[in-house]
Amino acid sequence: MYLYKSEPCSREYIRSMTRHLRKIFKTEDRLYFPVMGLLESLHELSKSFYIDVVADKDLPINMEANTDVLNHVITMRQSVYDGAFGGNGRDRFTISHEIGHYLLPHVFGVRLQRNLPDARLRKYEDPEWQADVFAGELLMPWHLVQGMDAVEIMEKCGVSWDAANVQVQIMRRAG
Numbered sequence: 688m689y690l691y692k693s694e695p696c697s698r699e700y701i702r703s704m705t706r707h708l709r710k711i712f713k714t715e716d717r718l719y720f721p722v723m724g725l726l727e728s729l730h731e732l733s734k735s736f737y738i739d740v741v742a743d744k745d746l747p748i749n750m751e752a753n754t755d756v757l758n759h760v761i762t763m764r765q766s767v768y769d770g771a772f773g774g775n776g777r778d779r780f781t782i783s784h785e786i787g788h789y790l791l792p793h794v795f796g797v798r799l800q801r802n803l804p805d806a807r808l809r810k811y812e813d814p815e816w817q818a819d820v821f822a823g824e825l826l827m828p829w830h831l832v833q834g835m836d837a838v839e840i841m842e843k844c845g846v847s848w849d850a851a852n853v854q855v856q857i858m859r860r861a862g
Contacts, residue, residue, distance in 0.1 A: 787821030
């Protein structure tokens with residue numbers, strides 16, 4: 688069961704959001720996106736926003752980071768924060784995912800609502816799917832990675848092999 692569902696968003700719509708964001712950051716033609724620069728600048732969008740970096744032991748074992756959209760905070764493990772600054776692809780994706788959770792409703796106006804206890808979500812209404820798509824499209828922009836294999840995407844975009852491989856599979860399905 689999901690506590691929240693999002694207003695429906697297609698991959699193409701989320702892709703357009705990330706392209707807009709890349710234009711703002713003047714990175715529309717660069718493969719490697721400065722995700723930590725974006726994270727550090729979110730307070731400019733909302734003076735209430737803050738980053739809460741906590742000891743790894745202070746988050747549940749299965750949680751690397753969390754976004755509280757109501758209280759304008761992204762909480763993350765110290766190791767994830769440090770890893771993303773160090774260029775770790777998995778940590779960069781995690782931070783981008785959390786930024787997606789924050790920006791989709793606060794900047795791009797994607798509405799969230801409580802989900803009914805027994806209701807099933809369509810994938811494009813799932814906030815987790817949307818945040819994954821946001822992270823993937825931000826870090827591995829569709830228009831720049833066409834024709835690349837997973838290893839090339841991993842190296843040039845600074846993502847994990849798993850993330851790069853997912854993007855390659857999406858490109859193959861799209862034909």
